[in-house]
Amino acid sequence: MTLRVTNTAKTYPDGTKALLPTELSVAKGEIVSLLGPSGCGKTTLLRIIAGLETPDAGSEIWFGNDNVTSLPVERRKVGMVFQSYALFPNMSVRANVGYGLKMQKLPKDEIESRVTEVLELCQLQEFSGRAIDALSGGQRQRVALARAIAPRPRMLLLDEPLSALDAALREALRDELAMLLREFHITAIFVTHDQDEAMAIADRVAVMSHGHVVQSGTPEELYRNPNSPFVAGFVGNAMRLEGKVAGSTLHLDGGELALPRDGTGHNVFVRAEDVQIDTEGPLNGKVESVTFFGTHYRVGISGIMTDVLTSTYAGQNAPKVGERVEVSIKPEALMLLPEGAEI
């Protein structure tokens, strides 16, 4: 089922604008992530789609050819995974997963066979009789997912589904979740504040800030062609090179850089992995800090611009603190974003 959200906004009674008029469409079977810092309106948008929040007048939400804007949550047929999982503590795993089917008043044997099928899909067979408080965090997450998809919803909505887990588990479950979502063949929207999570799971990412969608695209597009300093910074931690643009040259404290095109009226951004320590490099600076990360070193270099420029160094012999180094940045790695596009 396709989802189309048009002109949808949310203003709270106290005047707070949680969501500015927003457009979003999600194709059938597409997995879209709403990515943004806390308070950017991503959860509000998800809850409006679910029917848990009433949007402002003029908003429209279409599920395929049905306008569901005024339909209450009970009748929208969406599956939702909550941040806290919200599993019913007074019911077993089986009863939790079967709850939506029971509400649809399906025959008992049909419920049983559907629950068994979903439990198998989510590898939960052995826990089916367990109480919720006897499950680990990862198992709870799978039960929440199984419960949401068991009634065959039109769409799956996930609100920060991994944030309740500890870091080590989160990474493992991220890939598992991505795999399961693709197995379900279901249109899914999930909210997260973690760019790695969004990029690993989603087909398309909508980056949100201050109540609206700043940019939407595949993870690659967002990473390579951000349309604003906010997206460049939030997706992949791009740094601004503080210098003077003159035609297609950037003048920095530590040297000059060639730009890929005329950069007049633009700010220049770069990512740490594109800043290379290179004896032939045109820029010159002093090593301020070296941090070892296992796969690479993170080297902070001062003297090239006012702030420290960070470089990712993958070799064996990292430079020492205090050494002077030459740095090069390929013109195609520089991102030129119009000035004043500060969002």
Place this chain on the structure above:
Amino acid sequence: MGVRPSPYGHTMTNRTFVLACLTPLFIFSLAFLALPLVRLFLESGSGEAGWAIYLDILRRPRYLNTLVLTVLVSLATTFAALAISTTAGMFLSRNRFRGRGTLLSVLTLPLAFPGVVIGFLIILLGGRQGLVNQLTPGHVVFAYSVIGLFLGYLYFSIPRVLLTVMAAAEKLDPALEEAARTMGASPYRVVVDVIVPGLMPALIASGAIAFATAMGAFGTAFTLATNIDVIPMVIYTEFTLSANIAMASALSIVLGIVTWALLLIARSLSGSTVAAGG
């Protein structure tokens, strides 16, 4: 039990210290709880009938009927208080509006009154000179009947249940209700499947308090019960008017046992529903 072996070998001294701390409690329990209870029990068998006095209670309608009535009024009070206070408590904990604080303080006002005053209030409402009697054309007097007693008990039970339910309602995860609703649950199913199970421990605890308070209520009954009798009233009359100390003691013991047994049943029932659900 529960004392971890200490690497410094202080375990024994620790335990002695804890026992020393418990001594005042032990002495207090013995002096003010165990000894009077034993005395009360022995006293109940010291009458003319001896231990057959307990059979007497069951055989004589005056005692047995009063006992049944006391239990029934207390049960009715408990369930009515649970129903009213749960609804009101859920509403008050979910909504913020002008006058909420005032409403809450009015609802908890009965906590400040002794039973006699509550009985008096019921008489002002439903007595011969009461408000209802004056406003209605017929002769409506309910203050001195079971209804008056029930209303009086209900009045002082509501705040006890209300405060406990509100504390529990604030701890309910709103996502649980939302989850049920996304799966198509009607408001009625949300109450049955999510809210009541979530509030169950608080309902059991506050229901037990309401029930035990109603079973032992004296002041309200003393003011209202001219036509009817409840057990605490009978104990009082046996003791002061008839000087039948044995019967007063026996009735006290029976009152205690019945209350305790019913609370035990309620607790085990709730325990089994939770276990069965999990």
